Every structure is written in structure tokens, then in C-alpha cells.
Amino acid sequence: MLIIGLTGGIGSGKSTVASMLGDRGATVIDVDAHGRVVIAPGGRAEAAVVAEFGDGIADADGHIDRAALARAVFGRPEELARLTSISHPAINAEIAARLDELPADSIVVLDMAILVESNLGRGDPAHSYSRVVVVEAPEELRVERAVQRGMAEADVRARISSQATDEQRRAVADAVIANDGDLDQLVARVDELWSTILGWAAP
Numbered sequence: 001m002l003i004i005g006l007t008g009g010i011g012s013g014k015s016t017v018a019s020m021l022g023d024r025g026a027t028v029i030d031v032d033a034h035g036r037v038v039i040a041p042g043g044r045a046e047a048a049v050v051a052e053f054g055d056g057i058a059d060a061d062g063h064i065d066r067a068a069l070a071r072a073v074f075g076r077p078e079e080l081a082r083l084t085s086i087s088h089p090a091i092n093a094e095i096a097a098r099l100d101e102l103p104a105d106s107i108v109v110l111d112m113a114i115l116v117e118s119n120l121g122r123g124d125p126a127h128s129y130s131r132v133v134v135v136e137a138p139e140e141l142r143v144e145r146a147v148q149r150g151m152a153e154a155d156v157r158a159r160i161s162s163q164a165t166d167e168q169r170r171a172v173a174d175a176v177i178a179n180d181g182d183l184d185q186l187v188a189r190v191d192e193l194w195s196t197i198l199g200w201a202a203p
Contacts, residue, residue, distance in 0.1 A: 001099070002201040003108045003128065007115035007169060008135030010159045011142030013179035013186065017135050018111040020190040026197070029098055031091065031112035031120055038090040039064045045090035052082060084118065092123025099127050107201050109133075116164035116172060131200055133193065134173040136166055137180050174200075 006021070008014035015030075022028040038045040041063045049069070050058055057069040073080040099108065110121045110129055122128040137145075139160060146156040170176060175196055177189050 001102065001104055001106050001108060002130065002197070003099070003110065003121070004131045004133055004197065004200075005115045005121050005129035006109050006111050006133045006135070007113065008137075008179075009142060009163050009166075009169075010113070010156060011145040012135045012137045013145070014113070014135045015111060016186070017133075017177060017179065017190060017193075018109055020187070021109050021194065021197075024190070024194045026107045026109045027102055028109045028111055029095060031095065031110050034091045034094045035087060036066075038087055038094060039066070039069070043090070044093060045087045048086045048090075049083065052086060088118060088120055089123065091120055092127070095121060096123055096127040105201075107197060113163070116168050131174045131197075132172050133175045133177065134169040135177050135179055136169075137178070141180060 004026075006014060006018055008017075018028045018030075037043055039049055040046065041061075046064055049064060050062070053069065053072055055062075057065055057072050059065045059068075069083070073083050095110065102108065112120055114120065115132065142160065143153060143156050146159075147153050175193055177186075177193055179186050179189075
């Protein structure tokens with residue numbers, strides 16, 4: 001099984017590239033979605049997060065109020081570290097369970113925003129990515145795209161400043177795909193990337 005970590009900053013088009021790789025035969029696992037699953041009612045991390053942060057982050061039914069939890073950790077690195085120490089191992093356990101369901105010859109793409117900044121996708125050697133693909137686009141274009149999706153410009157720029165830099169992502173990349181043109185250009189670049197990936201997967 002070839003497991004690839006796919007990352008890119010907000011507005012880079014990472015999820016678009018992930019979808020295109022899925023169309024070409026990869027199994028795409030949305031790591032960010034698993035982050036929501038593990039703190040949802042009955043999720044792997046729900047009880048531990050409520051126990052750690054208290055009833056102030058719970059709703060009337062005792063389940064996690066995601067907005068309240070976000071307020072509890074926003075701009076507070078120590079609190080965020082407490083949360084990730086619980087949620088990230090749970091996310092990795094979710095990923096491992098999903099990988100164990102797949103055929104041994106699968107090409108898997110772990111679509112995740114914070115590859116550089118975390119150990120997500122590296123829970124244990126048998127369930128870790130061995131290649132990294134980074135999607136890039138100029139910062140102003142990324143801001144423009146995110147604003148078009150409904151985010152406030154100030155929020156987009158704050159998110160960019162909190163994420164890894166292009167240089168940090170490139171430092172761990174096995175392949176970089178530029179998403180700075182039109183859709184036809186991106187399709188052509190993804191086709192080239194897929195050929196590279198098939199080479200990685202070859203025995």
C-alpha cells in the first residue's frame with residue numbers, strides 16, 4: 001500500500017487536487033473530517049475532551065459544542081496542545097482503522113491541512129505516509145479564493161499566518177504541484193503527478 005500525505009495552505013486547492021486524485025483511482029481519506037468525527041457524539045475522543053475541558057465546552061446534552069471548544073483553545077497554544085494530545089491520537093486510530101479495510105495494493109491519499117505542523121498520518125509505521133505532495137498557490141490568490149468561499153479576509157490572513165510556510169512544506173515534499181492557473185492547467189499537472197505516483201507505487 002502506498003500512503004501519500006497531501007497538504008497545502010488554505011485556498012491552495014488541496015482538496016480539489018485530492019478529488020482529482022480520487023477520480024484517477026486513489027482512495028482519499030479526509031483527515032480534517034476525521035478530526036470532526038472523533039469529537040462528535042460517540043466519537044473516540046469525545047469523552048476524554050469533555051473530561052479534560054469540563055462542562056463549559058459541552059451542550060445541554062453533554063456533547064461537545066464545537067464553537068465553545070474553539071473559543072476555549074483559540075489563541076491559547078497550551079490549551080490547543082491539550083486538545084491535540086487527545087484528538088490527534090484518536091484521529092490516527094480512525095485513519096488506521098480505515099487503512100486496514102483497504103486492499104493491500106491501494107494508493108491512499110491522506111488529505112490534511114496540518115501535515116507539517118503535526119504527527120497526523122504518522123500514528124505508527126504500518127499506517128504512516130511515505131510520500132508527501134504539496135499544493136501551492138501565491139498568497140494573494142489563496143486569499144482571493146477563500147474570500148470567494150465566504151471567509152472574511154482578515155480571518156484568511158490569520159489562518160495563513162498560523163499555518164506552515166511554503167518553505168516548510170517544500171522541505172518535506174516529494175512533489176509540489178502549482179495551482180496558479182486555470183482548471184485545464186491543474187488537470188494537466190495532476191495527470192503528471194498521477195504518473196509520478198504510479199511510479200512510486202510500482203514494485
